[in-house]
Amino acid sequence: MPLRAPRRLLLLQHLLLLDFASAIITDVAGSPLEHPATFSSTASEFNISLTLQRYLYSGPNGLQQYTRAFNGELAGPTIRLKPGDTLHLTLTNSLESELFDTSTLHNQIKDFDVTNVHTHDLHIHGNAPGDSIFTEVHPGESYTYTYNIPSNHQGGTFWYHPHHHGSTAIQAGGGAAGMIIVEDDPTLLPATIAQLPELILVMAHLDMPTLRNIALTYETNCRNAGGTAAQCDENTWSDGPVSGTQINVVLINGMYQPVLQMAANRWYRWRMVFAAVNAVLEPSIPGCEVKLLAKDGVYLSSAPRDITAGYMVPGNRADWIVRCPAGTHELSSADIGGGKGGGGVAFTQLLATVEATDQGDAECSLPTFSIKRPCFLVDLRNAAVQQTVTFDLGPAPQINGVTFESKTTYAASIPMMILWMSPFSQPTPPHGDLYNPLCRVMVWFITLRLFIMSRLW
Numbered sequence: 405m406p407l408r409a410p411r412r413l414l415l416l417q418h419l420l421l422l423d424f425a426s427a428i429i430t431d432v433a434g435s436p437l438e439h440p441a442t443f444s445s446t447a448s449e450f451n452i453s454l455t456l457q458r459y460l461y462s463g464p465n466g467l468q469q470y471t472r473a474f475n476g477e478l479a480g481p482t483i484r485l486k487p488g489d490t491l492h493l494t495l496t497n498s499l500e501s502e503l504f505d506t507s508t509l510h511n512q513i514k515d516f517d518v519t520n521v522h523t524h525d526l527h528i529h530g531n532a533p534g535d536s537i538f539t540e541v542h543p544g545e546s547y548t549y550t551y552n553i554p555s556n557h558q559g560g561t562f563w564y565h566p567h568h569h570g571s572t573a574i575q576a577g578g579g580a581a582g583m584i585i586v587e588d589d590p591t592l593l594p595a596t597i598a599q600l601p602e603l604i605l606v607m608a609h610l611d612m613p614t615l616r617n618i619a620l621t622y623e624t625n626c627r628n629a630g631g632t633a634a635q636c637d638e639n640t641w642s643d644g645p646v647s648g649t650q651i652n653v654v655l656i657n658g659m660y661q662p663v664l665q666m667a668a669n670r671w672y673r674w675r676m677v678f679a680a681v682n683a684v685l686e687p688s689i690p691g692c693e694v695k696l697l698a699k700d701g702v703y704l705s706s707a708p709r710d711i712t713a714g715y716m717v718p719g720n721r722a723d724w725i726v727r728c729p730a731g732t733h734e735l736s737s738a739d740i741g742g743g744k745g746g747g748g749v750a751f752t753q754l755l756a757t758v759e760a761t762d763q764g765d766a767e768c769s770l771p772t773f774s775i776k777r778p779c780f781l782v783d784l785r786n787a788a789v790q791q792t793v794t795f796d797l798g799p800a801p802q803i804n805g806v807t808f809e810s811k812t813t814y815a816a817s818i819p820m821m822i823l824w825m826s827p828f829s830q831p832t833p834p835h836g837d838l839y840n841p842l843c844r845v846m847v848w849f850i851t852l853r854l855f856i857m858s859r860l861w
């Protein structure tokens with residue numbers, strides 16, 4: 405593995421090569437919402453590339469902050485797939501190598517230059533070259549994933565992010581995330597629903613002070629493992645901003661408080677993902693009508709349903725159908741006590757402004773429908789419980805008294821199927837995949853622990 409070039413040289417490289425020019429306006433609030441770049445399925449087998457790289461984010465009030473992001477944007481490209489597709493995703497790691505190898509640390513913040521991609525909630529195989537979170541892509545390396553999307557995959561909203569144990573929070577929490585859309589089978593949805601115009605909202609909580617603390621913890625861990633201060637310099641978050649003041653905000657598609665332009669009285673489908681490490685979002689948009697269509701890529705059994713606010717923990721997705729009367733409306737998150745999991749205080753922020761302009765639309769009503777679910781999404785809430793699993797979430801998290809020491813430690817003792825049949829779906833829903841329970845339970849468990857303990861691996 406090549407070692408990182410000396411710092412001064414790197415800065416020079418950055419000046420010469422420039423960081424990828426940003427297509428989306430990120431430094432001015434109030435700009436019209438732009439969508440991330442899109443990779444669309446062109447054939448039943450298609451190839452795309454993601455590159456994780458150091459990226460200079462330009463925020464409001466002159467803020468400039470280095471982070472790690474895919475393809476030079478704070479919201480990675482949207483990937484649109486169809487059931488039955490085979491996707492080859494080549495991930496290239498363009499991060500700098502650590503000067504001191506922290507890979508021997510265990511269950512600690514480490515390996516900031518190692519990455520991979522996890523397709524959160526897709527019902528695909530968990531073994532390499534599929535969605536294995538044990539795949540490691542080191543600096544200078546490329547790796548090609550092959551995802552076979554089952555032909556009975558339900559259409560829905562999913563997302564992807566790095567999920568290497570030790571660097572997930574700094575990479576995904578720093579904005580390395582994007583949306584995955586599995587296209588609907590149009591014959592399964594009422595035409596009025598299938599034809600709704602869409603807004604893509606990758607809502608990323610960019611908590612810069614916390615990310616900086618994670619980076620400082622990395623440096624401490626690295627020094628404790630024997631590295632010198634110079635070798636352990638994290639060189640992205642630990643240095644703080646290049647200019648301006650760090651912020652703790654939720655961005656939409658990398659944009660701070662964008663303007664969502666909609667035709668008044670017209671229904672829109674909003675696809676939302678909450679990419680975050682340890683926050684809760686309770687979005688609402690007073691004055692507009694909001695209906696919940698799907699949660700976490702799964703249509704409600706009777707959809708859509710009227711709601712007044714959403715409740716999203718890290719990784720949640722929500723598909724809303726929204727209609728606004730002419731005028732200006734505010735999409736905000738506030739702590740209004742939603743959710744059932746006791747998930748914590750919701751983040752308070754104006755997320756976006758909606759400008760609805762009259763374009764002559766007459767109001768139309770929407771049908772309520774029930775979609776036939778594939779077998780892997782059957783409702784198990786009333787299934788008989790065969791066995792119970794005990795979770796101990798801290799300070800050393802355990803499942804059935806077993807601590808995560810390696811990928812094999814959990815395998816022996818845990819009745820995996822039971823986990824997936826459990827109604828234990830708050831605050832973080834299980835990932836819907838039974839192919840490789842070991843991978844899945846780890847992902848799920850780590851996410852759960854992240855959320856509950858706010859302990860950032």
Ligand SMILES: *[C@@H]1O[C@H](CO)[C@@H](O)[C@H](O)[C@H]1NC(C)=O
Pocket residue numbers: 450451492548
């Ligand atoms: C797509 O990726 C696969 C797997 O890496 C490879 O075999 C194939 O040649 C690629 N196709 C194109 C058109 O690049």
